[in-house]
Amino acid sequence: MQDFGAAFGEAFRLLVSLDRDLVEIVALSLRVSLGAVLAAAAIGMPIGAALAVARFPGRGAALVALNSLMGLPPVVVGLLVYLALSRAGPLGPLGLLYTPAAMTMAQMILVVPIVAAVSRQTIEDMKEEYEEQLRVLGVGPAGMIATLLWDARFSLLTALLAGFGRAIAEVGAVIIVGGNINHVTRVMTTAIALETSKGDLALALGLGLILLGLAIAVNAAVMVIRRTGNHAAFA
Amino acid sequence: MQHSPDRSAVRAGPADQVLPVRGIGLTIRRGGRALLDGVDIAIEPGPLTVIMGPNGAGKSLLLRVLANLVQPDSGLVTWGGTVPNRARAPRLGFVFQKPVMLRRSAIDNVRYALKAADVPRAERDRRAAEALAQAGLERLADAPARVLSGGEQQRLAIARALAIRPEILLLDEPTANLDPAATLAIETLVQAAHRAGTTIAFVTHDLGQARRLANDIVFVHHGRIAEHTPAYRFFSEPSSEAATAFIEGRLMP
Numbered sequence: 001m002q003d004f005g006a007a008f009g010e011a012f013r014l015l016v017s018l019d020r021d022l023v024e025i026v027a028l029s030l031r032v033s034l035g036a037v038l039a040a041a042a043i044g045m046p047i048g049a050a051l052a053v054a055r056f057p058g059r060g061a062a063l064v065a066l067n068s069l070m071g072l073p074p075v076v077v078g079l080l081v082y083l084a085l086s087r088a089g090p091l092g093p094l095g096l097l098y099t100p101a102a103m104t105m106a107q108m109i110l111v112v113p114i115v116a117a118v119s120r121q122t123i124e125d126m127k128e129e130y131e132e133q134l135r136v137l138g139v140g141p142a143g144m145i146a147t148l149l150w151d152a153r154f155s156l157l158t159a160l161l162a163g164f165g166r167a168i169a170e171v172g173a174v175i176i177v178g179g180n181i182n183h184v185t186r187v188m189t190t191a192i193a194l195e196t197s198k199g200d201l202a203l204a205l206g207l208g209l210i211l212l213g214l215a216i217a218v219n220a221a222v223m224v225i226r227r228t229g230n231h232a233a234f235a
Numbered sequence: 236m237q238h239s240p241d242r243s244a245v246r247a248g249p250a251d252q253v254l255p256v257r258g259i260g261l262t263i264r265r266g267g268r269a270l271l272d273g274v275d276i277a278i279e280p281g282p283l284t285v286i287m288g289p290n291g292a293g294k295s296l297l298l299r300v301l302a303n304l305v306q307p308d309s310g311l312v313t314w315g316g317t318v319p320n321r322a323r324a325p326r327l328g329f330v331f332q333k334p335v336m337l338r339r340s341a342i343d344n345v346r347y348a349l350k351a352a353d354v355p356r357a358e359r360d361r362r363a364a365e366a367l368a369q370a371g372l373e374r375l376a377d378a379p380a381r382v383l384s385g386g387e388q389q390r391l392a393i394a395r396a397l398a399i400r401p402e403i404l405l406l407d408e409p410t411a412n413l414d415p416a417a418t419l420a421i422e423t424l425v426q427a428a429h430r431a432g433t434t435i436a437f438v439t440h441d442l443g444q445a446r447r448l449a450n451d452i453v454f455v456h457h458g459r460i461a462e463h464t465p466a467y468r469f470f471s472e473p474s475s476e477a478a479t480a481f482i483e484g485r486l487m488p
Contacts, residue, residue, distance in 0.1 A: 129335060132304050134351075136329035137347075138352060151338040
């Protein structure tokens with residue numbers, strides 16, 4: 001118990017003094033996860049918009065698949081990306097295994113279904129409301145999608161923040177494809193896992209506190225955005 | 236057997252004109268019921284036509300078919316003698332029972348419609364402001380459209396439709412959810428637009444409203460047009476049994 005108290009003290013000291021290792025790990029985490037979310041947005045939003053607007057055979061099955069993919073276990077994604085990037089895998093020649101790029105790729109795969117599914121729901125609800133009005137104004141399909149994306153921007157932003165929450169907090173995928181290499185691929189979650197098993201609770205706790213703080217900040221941001229949107233009756 | 240539309244009615248008209256708006260043999264069936272049953276209708280330039288009938292008669296559906304929002308199972312709609320196309324959609328204004336407000340300010344709702352109708356950017360601001368002023372909404376120009384009251388939203392919807400200067404304005408029970416004062420404001424706005432030269436087709440089941448507004452009455456019953464006649468004649472000597480019963484307030488089977 002005394003260790004625990006000492007660990008807390010040490011954790012705060014690391015935080016306050018902006019310990020170099022700590023800063024490096026946090027910065028890499030943010031870089032990997034933000035990159036994953038941006039890439040997931042570029043892929044997931046068009047998928048969501050297309051599923052919302054298009055009607056085709058097998059659409060129901062596609063929606064079920066998409067919703068199930070939201071619960072993808074990170075370790076499974078890590079394993080699949082590992083297989084793809086490993087020397088014998090189809091993407092092996094790229095030499096990306098155990099790099100931040102591989103981690104971004106794995107997290108992106110975890111986040112795409114969330115972004116796509118939430119975008120699909122949001123855009124479809126709004127399309128229900130807007131479609132006839134836009135048609136009588138003479139707005140074509142491309143203009144309709146552009147209007148829906150713009151008017152749904154607050155809800156879509158919350159989808160991205162939810163995706164970021166999943167990416168920054170997962171450990172299973174990044175530890176497999178990144179390898180938790182010090183100064184190269186060590187991020188908050190993998191460092192916490194390692195330091196805990198080593199018994200160095202101070203760094204683990206410090207990182208844990210930062211992770212918690214980020215989770216709170218993301219959720220607060222979601223709420224502020226929703227409030228602003230509702231307040232202006234935009235959402 | 237499918238009803239084959241009368242193709243001879245389709246002739247080339249001026250490229251951007253939508254009047255007259257015609258429906259020929261319009262039929263829509265759902266679940267074995269004919270919601271529209273071979274309707275022939277022509278809305279010529281000029282009058283304020285009230286499309287009236289009991290709930291479920293098919294009057295709203297007819298309006299949506301004429302606006303090219305719903306495809307008939309058989310029959311044909313023509314705008315200005317030709318098949319409807321998206322390029323001319325702005326020439327035909329449409330106001331829904333429940334106004335659809337885009338998630339932006341009142342004036343930006345109008346600007347959006349002007350942009351969709353390819354009105355040059357330089358003109359949009361002026362015309363949007365004019366349209367709001369005509370609807371008595373200039374004070375609310377910068378308010379988010381979705382926080383306006385029901386009556387204000389409907390006035391905005393009409394202002395948005397009129398800003399494009401359509402040849403014809405179709406209104407689908409625009410006052411069904413409004414109180415008397417808001418209803419009066421809508422009727423005044425519609426009458427002003429009519430005086431300014433816009434042809435109007437106004438769906439309602441409210442007899443008093445029909446009396447106040449109509450030049451012509453189209454009476455719809457069981458998916459058919461029972462009468463299409465000048466308003467004074469409709470109210471004094473309706474020719475169909477259904478219309479007589481409706482005016483007298485008797486329930487119809």
